[in-house]
Amino acid sequence: MAGLRGRNISVSEASRPVLPRHARLKFDETRQVWVILAPERVLAPDEIAVEVLRLCDGVRSVEAIIDQLAAKYAAPRDAISTDVIAMLQDLADKGFLIEARESTS
């Protein structure tokens, strides 16, 4: 494997993720659902994923997003942290989530 770059980011609580230009979160008025438009693909995130992704503005850290959700749902922070990071990492592995550039922090 040496020499092959891992092109995708590794998501941690310190990450400040954002959707790249080619992965567009959009409300589909016709079908009344949120979708992510990606190269020749349409993804259907569930409500909570949408809530998380709308907070991924490249400024907020994953840590702050988890704090906000834990407060809102009065749920154990550890469980939310695990779920949120797993979901974001899965999206990152597909190339549909990037780290905000330095200048935005």
Next chain:
Amino acid sequence: MSPTLTDANQVVADPSDGIAALERRGSVAETFGIPLAVLAELTHRCPLQCPYCSNPIELERGAVELTTAEWKKVLSELAEIGVLQIHFSGGEPTARKDLVELVQHATDVGLYSNLITSAVLLTRDKLAALAEAGLSHVQISFQGSEPVVADRVAGFKDAHAKKLDAAKWTRELDLPLTVNAVMHRQNLFQLPDIIQMAVDLDADRLEVANVQYYGWALKNRAALMPTLEQIEATSRIVEDSQVRLKGILAIDYVVPDYYALRPKKCMGGWGRQFFNISPAGKILPCHAAETITGLEFESVRSNHSIAWIWQNSEAFNRYRGTGWMPEPCASCAFKEIDFGGCRCQAFALTGDAGNTDPACALSPLHGQIFKLAEQEASGDNSRFVYRNFAGGTLETGGDHGA
């Protein structure tokens, strides 16, 4: 309440599966809802002459193409009725002088734009203008891993070198890149190198697409049909590479169905989740549908809306769902898995688009088709009939058709 995100990212293999994801959510896409993505064949003009071109043998000439204003109206209408993505294709879409304007219009009405291109007409400035206009993804076709094979298949001098340049510019402009490699007997030996080429080009995705035999490819079947040994080796190479390159390059694989046991779920089922628009504005259930004679296809230039044509026209309803099926399809447990396979292939091989696709092991013709493939694959006919507006030109020694 504890938020669960396990089902959050229904990431899907293609737009057709996107429909499936939405269907599970009980959306209007459940019964022939408007497709999520539409293929716009802006023109049949193309500088390449690939012998497996998916365009019909009867190419539509420049003079009958929809005008800029007509395409813009079509794009607006598509967005209005719920289409989310547009694939600008051809022919060669960059042969249209108004491509940047059309991409900008797609962006303005909220459509996500993909460009499906041979790339030989692109310049860096043109690509930058397309990106500026909102283009979100570029798919470039490659005919081989190096110029000797690739330029011969394309019938175009220096095609391969131009494609490599365009792929590099695509990534420099931060656009995601898909490498599309159409595979057949005369280039399958280059597959490992093509996979490496896709990695070196920093592509996100590689489509390894075995030729599907309609139209031009059917004309060239004897020169293109792979051997069974080649297909077995290909499947191994693809599977190994998918594991080895996980997280680096996604590889989609289209098998040649002459050697398959079950037919492909062609277009996700006729008239079920896909349509394309021909250069002159005909709305087609698939890009090969015009090979089926006796079907009338409505145009955007008619008095009907696109949604009406999709929902009500005779051509879309003829093979829609499962009601049209003969035996052995009608009582088959797989009828809603593969929707009877491919209508164009059934027509090409049996003369009746309503027959069972001979790619299916349950078709009475399956054994015959399998044998035919083996015979052609082991034959010594390797000369191409190049695709052009004149109905095709037979390759002569060493001219690369160019």
